[in-house]
Amino acid sequence: xxxxxxxxxxxxxxxxxxxxxxxxxxxxxxxxxxxxxxxxxxxxxxxxxxxxxxxxxxxxxxxxxxxxxxxxxxxxxxxxxxxxxxxxxxxxxxxxxxxxxxxxxxxxxxxxxxxxxxxxxxxxxxxxxxxxxxxxxxxxxxxxxxxxxxx
Numbered sequence: 001x002x003x004x005x006x007x008x009x010x011x012x013x014x015x016x017x018x019x020x021x022x023x024x025x026x027x028x029x030x031x032x033x034x035x036x037x038x039x040x041x042x043x044x045x046x047x048x049x050x051x052x053x054x055x056x057x058x059x060x061x062x063x064x065x066x067x068x069x070x071x072x073x074x075x076x077x078x079x080x081x082x083x084x085x086x087x088x089x090x091x092x093x094x095x096x097x098x099x100x101x102x103x104x105x106x107x108x109x110x111x112x113x114x115x116x117x118x119x120x121x122x123x124x125x126x127x128x129x130x131x132x133x134x135x136x137x138x139x140x141x142x143x144x145x146x147x148x149x150x151x
Contacts, residue, residue: 001131002092003029008138010088012145014081017073021147023081024088031089035059035097056102061109065090096130097123 010028011021038059039051053059065087072083098104100123103114 002096002134003032003089005131005134005138006032006089006092008135008142008147009092010085011147012138012142013069013073013084013088015142015145015147017069017076017080017084019073019076019081019084020078021081023078024085027082027085028089028092029085031086032093034086034090035093056097056104056112058105058109059090060094060097061105062091062094064109065094092134095134099126099130 006028007025010024014021014024036055036059039053039055041048042050042052058064068087069084072080072087074080075083094104099115099120101114101119103112103119105111106113
């Protein structure tokens with residue numbers, strides 16, 4: 001469900017930067033787990049043994065994805081929309097990870113920061129509330145950007 005929120009946010013970004021909304025939204029919908037997949041899982045004897053890139057480092061660093069959105073706006077067209085959609089999907093994933101105890105690297109890619117002493121909640125807790133808030137906020141953002149549903 002967080003993918004739906006990412007799709008609306010990506011459509012808003014695409015609308016404001018002049019890239020194709022449908023492409024950006026479609027990519028964002030399926031890019032919600034991108035930061036975890038980019039860590040490249042390692043397997044030994046058929047068992048997962050870690051990742052090539054340490055968990056929640058560069059792949060979970062918001063400035064990287066924000067720069068990608070900006071760069072793809074400069075590219076424009078379908079290629080720009082693809083990159084923007086992927087970056088928005090990744091950012092939605094990162095926002096979902098932010099409240100838990102592990103934190104995310106807000107400022108530097110190798111320095112995680114968490115909210116409070118133990119985070120706000122553990123992964124999986126309050127997920128329904130988070131999805132509802134993300135979806136409402138993203139739909140409102142898309143509408144404010146000039147988006148409209150046409151049937």
